[in-house]
Amino acid sequence: MKQELYQVLLVDDMPDAVKVLRDRLKAFDFLNVLRIQSDPFEARSFITENKIDILFLDMDMPGMDGFTLIQSLPEPPVVIICSGHNSYAYESYDMQAVGYVDKMVGHEKLVRTLKLAVAEVDKRAALRVRKSTTISLRCMETKVMKIIDKAHIYIAEINGKELTVYLKGADNQIEKLQSNITLTELYNQLSLQDFIRIGRSYVIHRKAIEGYTHSKIVIKDLKMKIPVSALDYQELLSFINQAE
Template structure:
């Protein structure tokens, strides 16, 4: 059974709060921990409780939604809910997983919850092996990126995908191990997994993604990359071993 997604709703408009809370209560997987009228109130909940997802308005008095997200490290998944289109680019630069324009329909809200569930399953390793496999299907070759752009040390860094050996999630950061160096980013491993071509990279554990052609050995509990043994997590084992075995045959 997949754990409920603990969420908070942050909006200075009472009607907007009521609409979102009403939608959330119709979705069994969501647990509304708090409904907040401003960013300061929300910040208190985020500091003292384990929150998975925030539905966050942008234009609010004193501290707006963008400023609140920038103050959080690490941050939960954030969905911006706003009447203004002009903040979308900034929102996605801050790794928001979605941007909902008011008025928000129930069907659009449900799509966002499904996306959040996908991110959380990938990030926490709580999904079934079936859901892991679904997100690991190969992309068509024509759609595969050759480069990965990440945020690191307050700048955008361009990485050649062939240089990457593996990615390691550690506390509130991800370390990208390449043939030349180690690069740290605060972007989530689940977010990065979505950006990598699935027929060259595979999630083997909640904390590890490896490049398939860098694997030099494996068994039922580990893969060896660059002379290091990296674990294969239980929820990823069936699919990971299937892919690794096919790759080695």
């Protein structure tokens, strides 16, 4: 599967000053570098209407400075302050920018800053996935993608390459769904507040836990007792306590 490129935008009222930086960014094959935006008001509209992952932003622009531009966006991209004035390096902390670079930044610092930016983009994307209330699972029996309410996922277990998801709906009836995704793929899409992973084989919703000991978890409504290692037990205690 082809990896999606990170969308990069440079905003500077003097576009010639960042053309060298733009050309250097194009050498990174995981980036799609868009046309430089020179007007901050047009840039704001462009960012609002398009998917932008990483924003290289000049601070000192006429009509709207960089700080005001970021403050006006409901969901700003990951920001890297790009300026010829070293004083703006300190403002990067106030803006929660991942870094500050000079417009003639050296290669090593540019690479380090891009690594931070990409990591933050991935972190935000993962958080959005976890916050979603639904998940799409391909049912192995029907070969159909089913949209599942995450609140209905009761417990999931992996056996070889087959994932079994136990679903409990409003009628309290439990049904099984077999899917071909991995347990890790499933867990990475679930809320850490509601689900815990136990070992390599199980993911459990907190509402499914009837009781536990140092060595097992008892699952409500199912004749299941899940083995718990010493490490899992400490994580289980933290998981149980965070809901109290």
